Amino acid sequence: MNRIRLAVIGAGAIGRKHIDVIQQTPEAELVALADPSPQAQTLAASLGVAWYADINDMLDRTNPQGVINATPNTLHVPCAIACVERGIPVLVEKPVAESPERAQELVDAAALRGVPVLVGHHRRHNALTAAAKTLIDSGELGNIVAVSAHWILQKPDDYFDVAWRREPGAGPLLVNLVHDIDLLRYLLGEIEEVQAMTSNAGRGFANEDSAVVNLRFACGALGSAVLSDCGVSPWSWEMNSAENEIYAHTPENCYLISGSKGALAIPQMRWWRYGEQRGWHAPLLQETLAVEPIDPFILQLRHFLQVIVGEAEPIIDAADALRSLEVIDAIRQISQKAA
Numbered sequence: 001m002n003r004i005r006l007a008v009i010g011a012g013a014i015g016r017k018h019i020d021v022i023q024q025t026p027e028a029e030l031v032a033l034a035d036p037s038p039q040a041q042t043l044a045a046s047l048g049v050a051w052y053a054d055i056n057d058m059l060d061r062t063n064p065q066g067v068i069n070a071t072p073n074t075l076h077v078p079c080a081i082a083c084v085e086r087g088i089p090v091l092v093e094k095p096v097a098e099s100p101e102r103a104q105e106l107v108d109a110a111a112l113r114g115v116p117v118l119v120g121h122h123r124r125h126n127a128l129t130a131a132a133k134t135l136i137d138s139g140e141l142g143n144i145v146a147v148s149a150h151w152i153l154q155k156p157d158d159y160f161d162v163a164w165r166r167e168p169g170a171g172p173l174l175v176n177l178v179h180d181i182d183l184l185r186y187l188l189g190e191i192e193e194v195q196a197m198t199s200n201a202g203r204g205f206a207n208e209d210s211a212v213v214n215l216r217f218a219c220g221a222l223g224s225a226v227l228s229d230c231g232v233s234p235w236s237w238e239m240n241s242a243e244n245e246i247y248a249h250t251p252e253n254c255y256l257i258s259g260s261k262g263a264l265a266i267p268q269m270r271w272w273r274y275g276e277q278r279g280w281h282a283p284l285l286q287e288t289l290a291v292e293p294i295d296p297f298i299l300q301l302r303h304f305l306q307v308i309v310g311e312a313e314p315i316i317d318a319a320d321a322l323r324s325l326e327v328i329d330a331i332r333q334i335s336q337k338a339a
C-alpha cells in the first residue's frame with residue numbers, strides 16, 4: 001500500500017510531536033517541513049525530508065496529500081487556507097483561529113472548495129473521553145447537574161521565551177481553556193451563557209495567566225472552570241491524563257461531573273452512585289472504569305488519514321471548533337468588561 005504523503009508546517013513543540021507520530025504510523029510518510037527557523041532546517045536534514053522556509057513553495061513543489069499546520073495561532077487560518085485553496089486536506093492545531101471572524105474565513109473557504117479541515121482538539125480522540133461520553137450518554141449519571149473543571153499548572157518560565165506566547169491572544173484562555181471547552185461541549189452539549197474574570201497578576205504579561213469561568217449548558221447543567229498557568233497544582237488534563245509523556249504524570253482528577261443518578265471523576269474514571277438507598281445518609285458505591293491507554297495523537301493521525309482518503313468526515317471540523325472559539329471570545333469579552 002502506498003503511504004500517504006504528509007507535510008508539517010511549523011516544527012516547534014507540538015509540530016515535533018506530530019512528526020514523531022507520523023514516524024510511528026506505517027500508513028503515513030513525512031515528505032516535507034515548512035518552517036523558516038534554522039532549527040527546523042536542521043531537523044528536516046536529520047530526518048532526510050525536504051525543507052522550505054515558505055509554505056507556498058512547499059505546497060507547490062511537494063504537493064502533499066495532507067498537511068499538519070502547527071504554527072502559532074495567528075498563522076492557523078492563512079496557512080490552512082493556502083492548503084484548502086490547493087485542495088489539500090489540513091489538520092489545523094487549536095485554537096482554529098485567533099478570533100471567531102478569522103475562523104469563519106476558514107469555514108467559508110473549506111465549504112467553498114469542499115476540502116476537509118480537521119482541528120487538533122486531540123483530547124476528543126482520547127479513549128478516556130470516549131469512555132466518559134459512553135457513560136454519560138447511557139444515562140447512568142442521570143441528568144447532568146454540575147461540572148467542575150480544573151486546569152491549573154505551572155508552565156516553566158522559559159516557555160515564554162518564545163515571543164508569540166507572550167503576545168495578545170496567546171494566553172491560557174485561547175491556548176488551553178479552548179481544549180476544556182471543546183471537551184465539555186462534546187460531553188455535555190452546547191454552552192449558552194458564560195460569566196468570567198481573568199487576572200495577569202501572576203506573570204504580569206499582557207495576556208491573562210489565570211481565570212475563573214462559569215458556564216450554563218443548554219442541557220441545564222451549570223459548570224465552573226478554574227485555570228492558571230502560574231499556579232502549582234496536581235489538577236490539569238496534561239498532568240492527570242498521562243496522554244503525553246512530556247508532562248509529569250500525577251494521578252488526580254481535573255473534571256468532576258455530577259448528575260441526578262451518579263458522578264464521574266475524569267481522568268481517573270471513578271464512577272460514584274447510590275445502591276438501594278439514596279441521599280446523604282447512604283454510602284456511595286464506587287467503581288473505576290477500565291480504559292486502555294493509547295496515545296490520542298496517534299488516533300488523531302489515523303483519523304486524519306481516513307479523512308484524506310475520503311473514508312471519514314472530520315470529527316471536529318472548522319465550524320465545530322469555531323463554536324468553542326465563540327465561547328472563549330465571550331469569556332474574554334465579559335472578563336474585559338468586569339476588569
Ligand SMILES: NC(=O)c1ccc[n+]([C@@H]2O[C@H](COP(=O)([O-])OP(=O)(O)OC[C@H]3O[C@@H](n4cnc5c(N)ncnc54)[C@H](O)[C@@H]3O)[C@@H](O)[C@H]2O)c1
Pocket residue numbers: 009010011012013014015034035036037040053055070071072073075093094095120121122162175
Ligand atoms: N494540541 C495540543 O495539545 C497543542 C499543544 C501545544 C501547542 N498547540 C498549538 O500548536 C500551535 C503551535 O504551538 P507550539 O507551542 O508548538 O509553538 P512553537 O512556537 O513551539 O512552534 C511554532 C513553530 O512555527 C514556526 N513558524 C513561525 N512562523 C512560521 C511560518 N510563517 N511558516 C511556517 N512555520 C512558522 C516557528 O518557527 C516554530 O518552529 C499553537 O497554535 C498552539 O496553540 C497545541
